[in-house]
Amino acid sequence: MIRFDNVVKRFGDLTVLEDLNFSVTPGEFVCLIGPSGSGKTTILRLLMTLEKVTEGTIYVEGRPLSHMDRNGSLTPADEKYLREARKTIGMVFQQFNLFPNMNVLRNVTEGPIRSLGKSRDEAEQKAKELLELVGLSDKLTAKPGQLSGGQQQRVAIARALAMEPRGMLLDEVTSALDPELVTGVLHLLKDIADSTDITFLCVTHEMQFARDVSDRVMMFDSGRVLEDAAPEKLFTDPDHERTRGFLHAVLDRA
C-alpha cells in the first residue's frame, strides 16, 4: 500500500528524515511512536503531499507519489496528478482543521461533492451515515465552533472517511483533546479499524491505544526507524535501550 524508498527530508540544514525505508501492507494498522521532533508527523505530511521529499521516492499503491510516469521516464508530478494521488489517502489532524464557516454536514460533504464529483443527495446520504457512525447525528447543522474538541475530531474523522480512502493518516488526533474525551475518540478509531480494511498510519502518544489496535509499531528516533516490531514485542521486550527509556518516560507521565 505504502512504501518509502530511501526517503530523505531536510528543512534547510536540518535533516528530519534520514534515508528512510519501510513499507505498509494493505489493511495494516501501523503506529508511529517516538519523541517529539523524531520525524513521525513529517512522514504523514509527506504522504499527504503537504511537504515534498528532498530525496528518494514514496510509493502509494505502487505509484510514485511525487513523480509521474511520462513515456517511461519519471518527471515531477503536476497539480492534477497530485490531486488524483491524494484521493487514495485521508488525513485527520491534531487540530481537527474543520472548516468553521460550514456546518457539520457541509464539512463532510464538501470533499465528496467538489473532488469526487458526487451529487449533493448522494454525498449527504453518505455523510449522514458516517455522522451516525461517529455519534453525531443530532449535530448536522451545528457549526464546528459550537462543538467540543472531541465532537470536532469525530466530524473530522467522518470527513476523512467520506472520501472513501484506502489509507488513513492520523496525526496525534487526541493530543489536543481534553483528557475525558480521548477514550471515546480512540474507541471510535478502533471500531473503524476493526470493521474496515483501511490501512492506518497513526502517530500517537497513546501507548495503550497503540498496543491495543496496531499490527505493528515503529519506534522513531532522530529521523530513523529505531525499532519496527509487533506491539507485544515492542512494548514488553524492546531491543533498544532508547525504546525502553522512551516507553518508561511516556508511561510514567500517564
Next chain:
Amino acid sequence: MEIWRWDRFFEVWPYIGEGLVTTITYTLLGSVVAYVLGLIFAVVRQLRIPVVDQILWGFIEFVRSTPLLVQVFFLFHVLRPELLSGTGVDLSTQRLIVGTAAVGIHYACYTSEVYRAGIEAVPRGQWEAATALSIPGMRVWTGIILPQAVPRVLPALGNYTIAMFKEVPLLFTIGVLDIVFYVKTVFASDVGGAGPEAWFAAGLTFLALSYPCSLLVRRLERRVGTV
C-alpha cells in the same frame, strides 16, 4: 476681516446638498472598484505566479508611494485623451469613469494589503485540510479561505471608504461637480464669494457623515474581531 455672516451659513446648505450627491456617488462607485480590484490583487499575489507577482507588487508600491492627485491628473490628462476621446462618450461620463477609476485603483492598492492580512490570518491547517480532501483550488478560495478572511477585514475596508469619501473632493480639479465645486463656484457666484461660513458648513458636512460611519465601523470591529 468680515465678521461671521449667518445668512451665508444658512443659505449654502442646498448647494452642499447638490454636490454631496455627487461626492457620495463617487465614493460608493470608487469603493466597489477598490473592494473588487483589491481582492483580485490580493488573490493573484497569493498565487505567487513569477513575473506577474513582481509586476503587481511594483504597481501597488508605485501607486501607494505617489500622490492621488498626480494619478488623477495622469489618468485624466494623459490616458483619457488616448483611450476615451472619439469613443462618443460625453465628457461628464468620461469624468465619472476617470474619477471612479482613479480613486478606485488608488484605494485598491491599500485594500489589497487588507485582504492579504485577512487571507494570511486563516490558519494554515485550513489549506492543509482542503489539500487532504483534494478540493480544487478555485473552490478552496471561494468556499473556504475567502468566507473566513473577508468578514474579518470588513471594518478595515469600511475605514478606507471613509478615507476615500474625504479624498473625493480632489476630483474637483478635473471638473467633477462635487461639494467643492458647488461651494467655490456656484454658491460663490450667486452670493458674491463663499466666505468662511460656506467652507465651514462644507467641513461640517464631511464630519457629520464620516464620524457616525467611523462609530459604525468600530462597532463592526468589536463584533468580528480584528485581524
